[in-house]
Amino acid sequence: MSAEATGAGTRDDELKLDAYLPYRLSVASNAVSGLIARAYQDRFALTVPQWRVICVLAEDGGLTQGQIVARTVMDKVTVSRAAQGLLTRRLVARSDHQADGRSHVLALTKEGASLHAEIAPLALAYEAALISGLAPEEVALLKRLLARLQAAAGQLSGDAPPPSPTV
Amino acid sequence: MSAEATGAGTRDDELKLDAYLPYRLSVASNAVSGLIARAYQDRFALTVPQWRVICVLAEDGGLTQGQIVARTVMDKVTVSRAAQGLLTRRLVARSDHQADGRSHVLALTKEGASLHAEIAPLALAYEAALISGLAPEEVALLKRLLARLQAAAGQLSGDAPPPSPTV
DNA sequence: AGAAACTAGTTTCACATGATACGAGTTCGC
DNA sequence: GCGAACTCGTATCATGTGAAACTAGTTTCT
Numbered sequence: 001m002s003a004e005a006t007g008a009g010t011r012d013d014e015l016k017l018d019a020y021l022p023y024r025l026s027v028a029s030n031a032v033s034g035l036i037a038r039a040y041q042d043r044f045a046l047t048v049p050q051w052r053v054i055c056v057l058a059e060d061g062g063l064t065q066g067q068i069v070a071r072t073v074m075d076k077v078t079v080s081r082a083a084q085g086l087l088t089r090r091l092v093a094r095s096d097h098q099a100d101g102r103s104h105v106l107a108l109t110k111e112g113a114s115l116h117a118e119i120a121p122l123a124l125a126y127e128a129a130l131i132s133g134l135a136p137e138e139v140a141l142l143k144r145l146l147a148r149l150q151a152a153a154g155q156l157s158g159d160a161p162p163p164s165p166t167v
Numbered sequence: 168m169s170a171e172a173t174g175a176g177t178r179d180d181e182l183k184l185d186a187y188l189p190y191r192l193s194v195a196s197n198a199v200s201g202l203i204a205r206a207y208q209d210r211f212a213l214t215v216p217q218w219r220v221i222c223v224l225a226e227d228g229g230l231t232q233g234q235i236v237a238r239t240v241m242d243k244v245t246v247s248r249a250a251q252g253l254l255t256r257r258l259v260a261r262s263d264h265q266a267d268g269r270s271h272v273l274a275l276t277k278e279g280a281s282l283h284a285e286i287a288p289l290a291l292a293y294e295a296a297l298i299s300g301l302a303p304e305e306v307a308l309l310k311r312l313l314a315r316l317q318a319a320a321g322q323l324s325g326d327a328p329p330p331s332p333t334v
Numbered sequence: 335a336g337a338a339a340c341t342a343g344t345t346t347c348a349c350a351t352g353a354t355a356c357g358a359g360t361t362c363g364c
Numbered sequence: 365g366c367g368a369a370c371t372c373g374t375a376t377c378a379t380g381t382g383a384a385a386c387t388a389g390t391t392t393c394t
């Protein structure tokens with residue numbers, strides 16, 4: 001092993017990149033996202049945004065793009081492009097929103113639904129493979145902590161950003 | 168609260184996006200990365216790759232780009248571009264590698280080092296703000312779990328990717 | 335020594351992403 | 365009702381990223 005392990009003797013007031021949480025988070029997320037993205041791309045020619053749209057439509061039924069934006073944490077533009085791709089592939093269908101002419105309601109077509117049914121087990125298998133070797137309560141804790149971090153980041157984005165270096 | 172919480176009644180064989188770990192991970196990471204990236208950008212006109220390069224140079228002294236690539240998890244090209252930006256701003260200096268004419272050794276200049284000294288406390292303050300409200304052992308566990316996920320993802324990338332949907 | 339195989343780093347290209355601007359439709363105020 | 369202010373979704377633009385090609389330098393094999 002090359003050098004000082006990640007374990008104990010790290011002083012709190014020093015910055016070690018390997019121990020820096022935002023770095024660790026980003027690296028782990030990139031690794032996982034890359035894996036998943038490649039899987040969807042290779043097997044089904046779906047981008048991650050497209051996959052997410054399919055997911056929420058499968059869960060919640062017909063939604064407008066605005067609702068999808070609110071539901072997933074994606075940009076307006078990203079959702080728009082994902083929807084277009086899915087439309088041309090006839091995986092989702094669009095119907096005019098009755099009360100609002102600007103908006104449309106998106107819903108899975110039969111093909112979209114069966115594609116979802118086909119991918120979902122694979123997605124779950126990936127998740128299972130990733131967390132294999134973790135205790136269930138560890139996974140639950142992980143999810144809770146991630147949610148906390150996300151909330152804290154959102155909080156800090158709004159505030160006058162500099163958390164005073166009160167070290 | 169809107170609907171079924173993340174807590175109990177989710178069946179394992181169903182795919183709920185909100186409970187899907189890769190999704191949660193990606194969303195949390197994006198939130199945190201965005202926060203950090205904006206901070207560095209606004210205050211110091213540094214990109215995240217540039218900041219990472221500064222960090223490892225501050226930790227480990229003179230390194231070649233190849234070593235930086237190995238140390239951080241970044242692409243060759245990303246490191247190259249980050250280094251160029253830092254060079255033109257005179258935050259790092261380049262000296263020819265004695266034993267290998269293709270390679271150069273990068274090291275922080277005095278300005279680079281003082282910039283690092285200036286940013287590091289802020290970076291740590293951000294981390295502290297993010298994990299405030301978490302118990303120290305929770306944070307430690309989080310880091311361990313992230314490392315595990317990263318390792319598992321790397322593992323799966325190499326293998327014949329499809330974890331059989333053995334659900 | 336000289337040619338083939340390899341490596342460090344850069345350049346080029348294709349693509350995905352998000353900020354901004356825009357057009358169409360809706361709502362509010364009068 | 366009619367115009368101003370607003371919202372949904374799309375189009376345009378600038379930027380960042382990684383894959384692949386390329387250059388320069390090094391190692392290996394004969």
